Amino acid sequence: xxGNESRRQMLHRVVAYAAAEGITGxxxxxxxxxxxxxxxxxxxxxxxxxxxxxxxxxxxxxxxxDLLAQLADQLxxxxxxxxxxxxxxxxxxxxxxxxxxxxxxxxxxxxYEVAGAAVHGAPGTQSFLDGLTRPWLEQAEATVRRxxxxxxxxxLLLGIATSRGLLLELLAGADPAATDASYRLFVRMWTxxxxxxxx
Numbered sequence: 001x002x003g004n005e006s007r008r009q010m011l012h013r014v015v016a017y018a019a020a021e022g023i024t025g026x027x028x029x030x031x032x033x034x035x036x037x038x039x040x041x042x043x044x045x046x047x048x049x050x051x052x053x054x055x056x057x058x059x060x061x062x063x064x065x066d067l068l069a070q071l072a073d074q075l076x077x078x079x080x081x082x083x084x085x086x087x088x089x090x091x092x093x094x095x096x097x098x099x100x101x102x103x104x105x106x107x108x109x110x111x112y113e114v115a116g117a118a119v120h121g122a123p124g125t126q127s128f129l130d131g132l133t134r135p136w137l138e139q140a141e142a143t144v145r146r147x148x149x150x151x152x153x154x155x156l157l158l159g160i161a162t163s164r165g166l167l168l169e170l171l172a173g174a175d176p177a178a179t180d181a182s183y184r185l186f187v188r189m190w191t192x193x194x195x196x197x198x199x
Contacts, residue, residue, distance in 0.1 A: 007045045010037065011055055018056060022106050024113065028052070050117045051124020057114050058131060060107045065139045068095055072143050085194035087147050089187045096163065096183050100170060108167050136160050149194060162186050 017023070017034050028049045032039040046052035071094050075087055098104070115132075118125035140156040166179050 010035075010041070010045050011059060013037075014042075014052060015056055015059060018106060018110070023053075024106070024109055047124040048122070050114065050122040053110055053114045054118070054125045054128040057107065057111050057128065060104075061111075061131075061135070064095070064099060065135060067098055068139055068143060071095065072146055084148060085191045088144065088149060088194065089191045091143065091147075092159065092187050092190070093184065096180075096187075099163065099167065100176070100180065100183075102176075105170070109171055112168060112171065133157070133160060155190070155193070159186075159190065 013035050014023075014031065017031065021034055023031050023034075026034075028039045028042055031049075031052075032042050035042075042049075042052055046055055068091065071091050075091060099108070114125060114128055118128045137153060137156055137160070140159065141151055141153070144151060144156070162183070166183050169179050169182075170176060
């Protein structure tokens with residue numbers, strides 16, 4: 001078994017444990033015990049507790065980007081509805097439904113925990129900052145091209161930032177219905193912008 005394969009397997013074990021038990025506030029030793037390994041093995045694979053958290057978040061984020069691609073594939077299978085601003089709005093709402101699901105909340109909390117550690121230069125988190133937005137922009141660019149929409153990186157970045165800001169509101173205890181309504185308003189505004197010819 002290669003080191004990369006072993007690390008992937010360990011990462012999936014840690015993610016499963018985090019989903020079932022939560023790891024916010026737990027020490028590396030506590031997490032290692034819960035996973036059935038030693039804290040030294042976690043350090044070997046991830047470098048530090050923060051590095052492990054960054055790896056968890058990176059995996060969940062990749063799964064969400066994969067979901068976006070899958071949703072685009074499913075929409076494409078419906079035929080003519082698969083292009084244009086309305087199709088993009090459908091995708092945005094479907095992805096929001098997934099990422100705002102309460103079952104994903106522990107991982108959203110981890111995202112912000114890692115972000116806070118990373119901006120303070122915690123060891124093992126530099127790759128988190130390096131991949132904070134670029135992979136999402138690349139996936140969003142591929143999606144809008146598939147939908148036949150003009151590429152506007154500023155608009156795509158706004159969508160990413162809006163989603164993250166509203167997820168933070170949910171973590172802070174905001175009313176889920178009100179937060180959902182805000183995101184739906186953003187999608188309507190975005191769809192209107194996308195259908196309005198530039199002046």
